[in-house]
Amino acid sequence: EAEVAQSPRYKITEKSQAVAFWCDPISGHATLYWYRQILGQGPELLVQFQDESVVDDSQLPKDRFSAERLKGVDSTLKIQPAELGDSAMYLCATGGAGGNTGELFFGEGSRLTVL
Amino acid sequence: GENVEQHPSTLSVQEGDSAVIKCTYSDSASNYFPWYKQELGKGPQLIIDIRSNVGEKKDQRIAVTLNKTAKHFSLHITETQPEDSAVYFCAAGGNNRLAFGKGNQVVVIP
Numbered sequence: 565e566a567e568v569a570q571s572p573r574y575k576i577t578e579k580s581q582a583v584a585f586w587c588d589p590i591s592g593h594a595t596l597y598w599y600r601q602i603l604g605q606g607p608e609l610l611v612q613f614q615d616e617s618v619v620d621d622s623q624l625p626k627d628r629f630s631a632e633r634l635k636g637v638d639s640t641l642k643i644q645p646a647e648l649g650d651s652a653m654y655l656c657a658t659g660g661a662g663g664n665t666g667e668l669f670f671g672e673g674s675r676l677t678v679l
Numbered sequence: 680g681e682n683v684e685q686h687p688s689t690l691s692v693q694e695g696d697s698a699v700i701k702c703t704y705s706d707s708a709s710n711y712f713p714w715y716k717q718e719l720g721k722g723p724q725l726i727i728d729i730r731s732n733v734g735e736k737k738d739q740r741i742a743v744t745l746n747k748t749a750k751h752f753s754l755h756i757t758e759t760q761p762e763d764s765a766v767y768f769c770a771a772g773g774n775n776r777l778a779f780g781k782g783n784q785v786v787v788i789p
Binding site for chain 1: 683711713715720721722723724725728768770775776777778779780781782
């Protein structure tokens with residue numbers, strides 16, 4: 565069964581350092597999302613891509629976060645510099661082509677701890 | 680934007696009993712309502728979804744009901760089993776955009 569791959573699974577870093585997370589979507593999925601999930605909360609959208617284009621990054625803290633999806637396939641989310649409040653699970657999700665909203669397939673997530 | 684709320688935040692049930700989780704949403708334009716199950720250390724997985732043109736949907740022990748007038752929908756799990764213990768998230772949206780609730784911890788007591 566096809567899966568969304570994310571790495572690393574766990575990352576511990578000190579504040580002010582740079583971190584990067586990688587997502588490989590299910591083949592053929594045009595829509596890709598990065599969500600942040602704080603412990604005990606639901607996923608919150610950071611950025612949404614349709615192919616290689618950003619559709620929604622209104623909730624992305626652009627002073628320190630950046631995301632790209634070169635060639636419309638895999639994607640990278642970067643944080644520089646990391647702050648204590650960035651400690652969370654970063655989830656990548658993908659969906660099929662446009663049209664009606666359908667099932668999102670989530671990866672296992674990348675858990676970030678900022679010390 | 681869409682605002683989704685879940686109640687209760689924690690639910691404990693005896694094995695074999697039923698569990699019901701309720702969600703409310705704010706945007707009347709939302710037309711897609713999925714439920715996700717998240718087990719410890721894993722990403723959320725879709726368990727059932729419903730669209731606005733349907734009032735109820737069932738899949739074995741799981742069902743979802745939607746009341747568009749009141750803007751709420753519910754997840755029903757019958758004959759609960761220990762493996763149903765997890766965090767359940769509801770979401771609402773459309774046009775490839777979803778807003779998630781804060782989650783509901785379900786504990787099935789053997």
